[in-house]
Amino acid sequence: MGLSAEELKVGDSYSEVVVEDLTRTQIVQYAGASGDYNPVHSDEKFVTEVAGYPTVFAHGMLTMGMTGRMLTNYVGDGRLTYYGVRFVNQVWPGDTLTARAEVAAFREEDGETLVDLTITTTNQDEKFVLTGNATARVD
Amino acid sequence: MGLSAEELKVGDSYSEVVVEDLTRTQIVQYAGASGDYNPVHSDEKFVTEVAGYPTVFAHGMLTMGMTGRMLTNYVGDGRLTYYGVRFVNQVWPGDTLTARAEVAAFREEDGETLVDLTITTTNQDEKFVLTGNATARVD
Numbered sequence: 001m002g003l004s005a006e007e008l009k010v011g012d013s014y015s016e017v018v019v020e021d022l023t024r025t026q027i028v029q030y031a032g033a034s035g036d037y038n039p040v041h042s043d044e045k046f047v048t049e050v051a052g053y054p055t056v057f058a059h060g061m062l063t064m065g066m067t068g069r070m071l072t073n074y075v076g077d078g079r080l081t082y083y084g085v086r087f088v089n090q091v092w093p094g095d096t097l098t099a100r101a102e103v104a105a106f107r108e109e110d111g112e113t114l115v116d117l118t119i120t121t122t123n124q125d126e127k128f129v130l131t132g133n134a135t136a137r138v139d
Numbered sequence: 140m141g142l143s144a145e146e147l148k149v150g151d152s153y154s155e156v157v158v159e160d161l162t163r164t165q166i167v168q169y170a171g172a173s174g175d176y177n178p179v180h181s182d183e184k185f186v187t188e189v190a191g192y193p194t195v196f197a198h199g200m201l202t203m204g205m206t207g208r209m210l211t212n213y214v215g216d217g218r219l220t221y222y223g224v225r226f227v228n229q230v231w232p233g234d235t236l237t238a239r240a241e242v243a244a245f246r247e248e249d250g251e252t253l254v255d256l257t258i259t260t261t262n263q264d265e266k267f268v269l270t271g272n273a274t275a276r277v278d
Contacts, residue, residue, distance in 0.1 A: 030204075032172070034169070035205065036204075059204075062173075066174065068203075077179060083200075
């Protein structure tokens with residue numbers, strides 16, 4: 001089940017709180033799932049004493065993945081054909097992130113109707129952490 | 140530690156086997172980490188009897204995350220500024236994926252040197268599962 005072009009118009013938007021109060025455990029879970037065990041995401045002692053950050057922080061790809069969940073909730077399974085993001089600011093433990101997609105344009109390609117979406121993910125201070133674009137097939 | 144523009148030239152490439160013999164468990168681990176529990180990724184009975192697929196398959200974002208690990212291994216931590224992909228083919232349990240980045244161009248922006256990379260991820264049958272682009276800061 002996906003979106004239909006008839007239900008949508010340019011400027012329509014959809015948003016979701018994709019994580020509330022992100023935990024260090026969730027960041028470590030992502031390390032395990034992705035295989036990216038860089039200590040900046042899990043080793044508090046290393047990251048504060050050696051790398052010089054205030055604390056561990058999330059993988060950019062975790063923010064991208066959580067934002068992607070909002071996207072697939074919006075457009076439906078197997079509909080996303082393109083997804084591209086800029087990593088704008090760090091995501092820290094305790095952050096609450098809201099991901100938003102806005103309909104930017106419709107186009108036809110190879111007999112299919114595609115919708116182009118503009119994406120932003122913001123933290124609890126209304127600061128962008130990720131911006132991007134996505135394309136999905138619609139009915 | 141990141142790449143230096145002096146060490147690189149257009150056409151240089153880097154590749155990694157990012158997963159060997161992907162397991163259903165790894166797909167479920169990703170579901171837990173991302174919060175995307177869509178049954179097409181975990182419920183064999185649903186996916187074969189209702190959704191009509193031969194078996195469960197990986198989240199597109201898991202392939203994107205694993206390919207992203209190759210990217211950060213190549214360019215260094217905190218260097219990736221843009222990452223965009225097309226989901227070209229499904230990824231199934233048992234797949235072995237090789238992700239590859241090729242230097243496409245260099246440019247200057249806001250006093251920083253950026254490298255544009257072309258990305259492909261292929262399965263054991265040399266079939267593309269993901270194609271894309273990324274940009275990273277270099278020294």
